[in-house]
Amino acid sequence: MTSGFERGAAFVEGEYVPIAEARIPLVDVGFTRSDVTYDVVAVWDGAFFRLEDHLERFERGCARLRLRSPHDRAATTKILLDLVRMSGLREAYVEVICTRGMSRGGSRDPRDFDNRFYAYAIPYVWILRPEDPATGMDAVIARTVRRIPGDSVDPTVKNYQWGDFTRGLYEAYERGGRYPILLDQAGNITEGAGYNLFAVVGERLLTPASGTLEGITRRTVLELAAEAGIRAEAVDLDEDLFRTAREIFATSTAGGVMPVTSLDGEPIGDGRAGPMTTLLRERYWRAHREPRYRTPVDY
Amino acid sequence: MTSGFERGAAFVEGEYVPIAEARIPLVDVGFTRSDVTYDVVAVWDGAFFRLEDHLERFERGCARLRLRSPHDRAATTKILLDLVRMSGLREAYVEVICTRGMSRGGSRDPRDFDNRFYAYAIPYVWILRPEDPATGMDAVIARTVRRIPGDSVDPTVKNYQWGDFTRGLYEAYERGGRYPILLDQAGNITEGAGYNLFAVVGERLLTPASGTLEGITRRTVLELAAEAGIRAEAVDLDEDLFRTAREIFATSTAGGVMPVTSLDGEPIGDGRAGPMTTLLRERYWRAHREPRYRTPVDY
Numbered sequence: 011m012t013s014g015f016e017r018g019a020a021f022v023e024g025e026y027v028p029i030a031e032a033r034i035p036l037v038d039v040g041f042t043r044s045d046v047t048y049d050v051v052a053v054w055d056g057a058f059f060r061l062e063d064h065l066e067r068f069e070r071g072c073a074r075l076r077l078r079s080p081h082d083r084a085a086t087t088k089i090l091l092d093l094v095r096m097s098g099l100r101e102a103y104v105e106v107i108c109t110r111g112m113s114r115g116g117s118r119d120p121r122d123f124d125n126r127f128y129a130y131a132i133p134y135v136w137i138l139r140p141e142d143p144a145t146g147m148d149a150v151i152a153r154t155v156r157r158i159p160g161d162s163v164d165p166t167v168k169n170y171q172w173g174d175f176t177r178g179l180y181e182a183y184e185r186g187g188r189y190p191i192l193l194d195q196a197g198n199i200t201e202g203a204g205y206n207l208f209a210v211v212g213e214r215l216l217t218p219a220s221g222t223l224e225g226i227t228r229r230t231v232l233e234l235a236a237e238a239g240i241r242a243e244a245v246d247l248d249e250d251l252f253r254t255a256r257e258i259f260a261t262s263t264a265g266g267v268m269p270v271t272s273l274d275g276e277p278i279g280d281g282r283a284g285p286m287t288t289l290l291r292e293r294y295w296r297a298h299r300e301p302r303y304r305t306p307v308d309y
Numbered sequence: 310m311t312s313g314f315e316r317g318a319a320f321v322e323g324e325y326v327p328i329a330e331a332r333i334p335l336v337d338v339g340f341t342r343s344d345v346t347y348d349v350v351a352v353w354d355g356a357f358f359r360l361e362d363h364l365e366r367f368e369r370g371c372a373r374l375r376l377r378s379p380h381d382r383a384a385t386t387k388i389l390l391d392l393v394r395m396s397g398l399r400e401a402y403v404e405v406i407c408t409r410g411m412s413r414g415g416s417r418d419p420r421d422f423d424n425r426f427y428a429y430a431i432p433y434v435w436i437l438r439p440e441d442p443a444t445g446m447d448a449v450i451a452r453t454v455r456r457i458p459g460d461s462v463d464p465t466v467k468n469y470q471w472g473d474f475t476r477g478l479y480e481a482y483e484r485g486g487r488y489p490i491l492l493d494q495a496g497n498i499t500e501g502a503g504y505n506l507f508a509v510v511g512e513r514l515l516t517p518a519s520g521t522l523e524g525i526t527r528r529t530v531l532e533l534a535a536e537a538g539i540r541a542e543a544v545d546l547d548e549d550l551f552r553t554a555r556e557i558f559a560t561s562t563a564g565g566v567m568p569v570t571s572l573d574g575e576p577i578g579d580g581r582a583g584p585m586t587t588l589l590r591e592r593y594w595r596a597h598r599e600p601r602y603r604t605p606v607d608y
Contacts (some may be wrong), residue, residue: 020335033332034340036319036427041333043471044343076479110475118436118487118502120478128335137417158461159494161454163472171470172342173462176409179419180375188417195458195494203417 011098011309018132019096021089026096029130038126040109044170045120047071050263052134053094053102057304059297061087063226064263065106071167072108076120079108079127086129087305093131094307101134103264137189137204137265144282146271147260149202150187151249152178157192157200157221165200166224175203186275189260194221199247205262207270209247209255210286216251219244227261227294234293240286257284259291267291310397310608317431318395320388325395328429337425339408343469344419346370349562351433352393352401356603358596360386362525363562364405370466371407375419378407378426385428386604392430393606400433402563436488436503436564443581445570446559448501449486450548451477456491456499456520464499465523474502485574488559493520498546504561506569508546508554509585515550518543526560526593533592539585556583558590566590 012019018029040046049068052059065083072079081089086106094102111126138147155177163171178190191202199207200221206228208217215235217228235242252258258270258278267290269283278284283291297303311318317328339345348367351358364382371378380388385405393401410425437446454476462470477489490501498506499520505527507516514534516527534541551557557569557577566589568582577583582590596602 022335029336032335034335036321036331036333036429037328041340042347042469043475044469045471045475048341075475116434118478119482120475121482130335135415156458156460158457159455162457162461163470169472170341170343171462171472172344173468173470176342176344176374176419179417183418183420 012096015096016098018099018130019093020128020130021093022128026092029132032128032130034126034128035112038109038111039113039123040107040111040126043110045075045110046107046170047075047077047167048105048107048170049168051090051104051106052263053099053104053131053307054134054298056100056309057298057306058090058094058104060226060230060303061090061305063229067168067224067226068106068108074164074167077108077110077125079125081127089129090131091305091307093129095309097131098309099131099133102131103133103135104131105129135264137260137262138268140265144269146269146283147189148187148272148275149189149191149258149260149270150182150185150274152181152190152192154181155192157194159195160221165222168223172203179203187272189270193249196246197249199249199252202260204264205260205268208259208261209252210257210284211251211255213241215240215242215286216245216247217242218247220246225261225263227263227266230294230297231261231267231290234290234297238289238293257287259283259287267294311395314395315397317398317429318392319427319429320392321427325391328431331427331429333425333427334411337408337410338412338422339406339410339425342409344374344409345406345469346374346376346466347404347406347469348467350389350403350405351562352398352403352430352606353433353597355399355608356597356605357389357393357403359525359529359602360389360604362528366467366523366525367405367407373463373466376407376409376424378424380426388428389430390604390606392428394608396430397608398430398432401430402432402434403430404428434563436559436561437567439564443568445568445580445582446488447486447571447574448488448490448557448559448569449481449484449573451480451489451491453480454491456493458494459520464521467522471502478502486571488569492548495545496548498548498551501559503563504559504567507558507560508551509556509583510550510554512540514539514541514585515544515546516541517546519545524560524562526562526565529593529596530560530566530589533589533596537588537592556586558582558586566593
């Protein structure tokens with residue numbers, strides 16, 4: 011560990027700095043136009059989980075937005091490993107960011123901008139605190155806001171345009187919950203503020219097919235479900251069907267598999283994590299020990 | 310003028326710095342969640358134009374997003390006047406920004422965040438260069454992207470969530486223009502990447518009634534039109550009607566009244582600024598000399 015980096019480390023403008031000192035240019039259009047993509051990778055027990063999959067998605071997002079990171083896969087990997095090593099964190103939340111950056115000579119043509127790269131590692135973030143394995147998310151289906159449609163902003167390119175999620179968070183807190191779920195214009199379930207959703211309906215495990223980020227935790231759960239012989243399907247998941255679920259859970263790199271135990275104030279099932287959720291959560295954390303998913307940090 | 314501030318001045322974290330040195334925290338959710346509102350005021354011939362109207366809109370935007378700027382109207386005014394005075398700029402583009410800022414203690418509740426304020430002044434920005442008064446914007450109605458709907462992100466609260474506009478800019482440049490115009494889900498004209506739109510149809514001056522920012526330049530044009538006896542109306546402006554326009558122009562604090570002289574590669578009228586556009590542009594710049602609109606800078 012590097013002294014002063016205990017609370018996290020950042021890589022900005024070519025230098026490693028403590029997270030509290032990390033600054034970006036005020037006029038980077040990553041800020042002033044939210045012209046940016048990013049990815050989040052978890053470090054668990056001293057190793058990155060599915061690092062290549064996250065970096066592949068990040069590169070695909072950059073390509074879709076026509077951003078050119080100044081660092082290739084190998085250089086990016088080295089920076090992320092450095093950040094975690096410097097922070098000394100065994101469990102970390104690691105973010106990698108590419109912005110459109112700065113205009114050259116005042117041009118408004120986005121093809122002419124000088125793209126920028128930032129990254130940081132901080133202690134692991136839990137969207138749902140794991141103190142009690144039966145504790146779950148108190149979710150709220152937002153009534154005042156709809157998810158930004160894909161023909162405006164592509165939800166499969168991880169982005170910071172969270173205006174809809176922030177409205178959803180306000181609504182959730184004001185209605186006594188903490189976890190908003192957003193519908194699309196057609197009334198189908200999409201995702202929440204940083205998490206994908208799954209519902210156990212009959213014997214099927216359902217997750218929205220479109221209008222959401224293609225989460226790596228979501229993908230891991232679909233793979234683990236297949237291995238466990240669970241019939242999992244990506245579908246158009248309308249609100250009425252969603253409400254018939256025996257179990258609901260959310261997935262995120264920031265917390266893994268997280269039971270939703272109430273919806274709009276009403277308990278789901280018996281109001282505790284259900285058996286399929288519990289099984290998949292256990293398998294999810296067990297997968298973190300598999301060498302094929304691990305990129306160890308050399309502390 | 311303060312030495313070193315010739316290219317612009319910024320106010321960040323309580324200090325005045327040259328624009329090139331202005332930095333914001335990497336972990337401000339104004340960046341990482343685009344949880345922010347802002348406003349832009351022009352300085353022309355040494356005076357702010359309609360400063361109170363801009364600050365009123367900024368305060369309304371903060372209230373709508375439930376952001377609390379740490380500075381009241383008087384303190385904000387002083388900061389903006391200081392910035393322009395330090396830069397020495399007689400014509401400036403001045404931006405005032407309030408972000409959700411930083412989480413206190415890791416809470417995800419947006420009500421618990423420590424909101425931040427930033428501002429800067431740079432040389433006046435022209436969306437359309439004014440070299441030749443007959444030169445106009447080569448606009449393109451975007452086919453690949455729609456404006457983010459108001460039930461996802463409120464377009465009347467000035468925001469940085471420009472993913473749709475950036476897609477529109479790429480499409481425009483690739484189709485040989487530079488100025489995208491976005492339709493809403495119903496096929497009505499909304500706005501472009503930083504500008505409102507007007508169309509002269511028959512004897513009427515039309516502008517979209519909803520789905521757009523309520524621009525101060527737009528409002529000024531509506532007031533000037535009324536004074537000139539022009540019949541101006543805010544309507545649902547569908548694409549077909551828009552295409553019948555004899556004249557089209559755009560409005561923005563960054564350029565004023567700007568003729569659109571071609572649409573999808575076809576000339577509007579005779580391909581030059583039309584008479585109503587020219588009249589309103591002249592009156593717009595003349596209004597900048599009226600004391601009721603001016604807040605002079607004490608250089």
